[in-house]
Amino acid sequence: MLTHLCLVGLLLAQQPSDADVYAHFRAWVSSAARTEANKQGDVLEDYRKLLVGEGVPLAEADRRVRVVRDNARRLEIDTWNRILTSPTPAFNVQPNAFLVRMIKGVRPGTALDVGMGQGRNAIYLAQQGWTVTGFDPAEKAVAAAQEQAGKLGVKITTLAVGDEEFEFGKDRWDLIVLSYVGLRATLPRIYESLKPGGRVVVEAFHRDSLKNGPIGAGVVYDTNELLKLFDRFRVIQYEDVEDASDFGKGVNRVVRLVAQKQ
Numbered sequence: 001m002l003t004h005l006c007l008v009g010l011l012l013a014q015q016p017s018d019a020d021v022y023a024h025f026r027a028w029v030s031s032a033a034r035t036e037a038n039k040q041g042d043v044l045e046d047y048r049k050l051l052v053g054e055g056v057p058l059a060e061a062d063r064r065v066r067v068v069r070d071n072a073r074r075l076e077i078d079t080w081n082r083i084l085t086s087p088t089p090a091f092n093v094q095p096n097a098f099l100v101r102m103i104k105g106v107r108p109g110t111a112l113d114v115g116m117g118q119g120r121n122a123i124y125l126a127q128q129g130w131t132v133t134g135f136d137p138a139e140k141a142v143a144a145a146q147e148q149a150g151k152l153g154v155k156i157t158t159l160a161v162g163d164e165e166f167e168f169g170k171d172r173w174d175l176i177v178l179s180y181v182g183l184r185a186t187l188p189r190i191y192e193s194l195k196p197g198g199r200v201v202v203e204a205f206h207r208d209s210l211k212n213g214p215i216g217a218g219v220v221y222d223t224n225e226l227l228k229l230f231d232r233f234r235v236i237q238y239e240d241v242e243d244a245s246d247f248g249k250g251v252n253r254v255v256r257l258v259a260q261k262q
Helices: 004-013 018-029 032-037 043-053 058-084 097-103 120-127 139-152 187-193 207-212 225-229
Strands: 110-114 131-135 156-159 173-179 194-206 234-244 251-260
Touching: 018 043, 018 058, 043 058, 058 139, 097 120, 097 173, 097 194, 110 120, 120 131, 120 139, 120 156, 120 173, 131 139, 139 156, 173 187, 187 194, 194 207, 207 251, 225 234, 225 251
Parallel strands: 110 131, 110 173, 131 156, 173 194
Antiparallel strands: 194 251, 234 251
């Protein structure tokens, strides 16, 4: 017979922490299997079925679904705080190379870094003379950006908010940086907030990169999808290449775009 302590151990093993529950869900929902085969279905119901299929008791599967449903935003922010402030970063902490290339020779003005993370792009732009605002819901990463900017003697304006809370404004920005961030839902606001002649610089994953591991759907695009999304703009440059990505390991298929508001 199982001792009481052994039984408790088994029960605890069946009830992972909220963070572990969300990490499992996040990996699954970002996987090629989910994004390709089931992307039109009810995500949480599909996840519950997956858990039950993996042998998780129904009551525990329901609990894990509730954890995701009720705490997804907080847990996602916690995840990015850990990623972006890790002492051993698993991402490129230097400014995005495409951004550096595309602003070379451009007269500095007002710049917005959407989903700024730990400030690698915002700080670089400020060093080049741009007046920079950046925002990200990961408050620890934003604080790290301000700390680093202070050490380097440059000024950036930062806000620890998400897309839905940030006031983009109208005809406000000369440059908007969209580096590995979701943009589909905010694109109308991005367009309105750019000054006439203002530019956006985008880098993200092509869907083919899913073969290398899970990637959040918000930063994954189909062939030529960016061209369609930015059809109101004048597209200055578009690239679809195999190259080292800022997030993820090794070479991935990435898409890049520079477009100007007419």
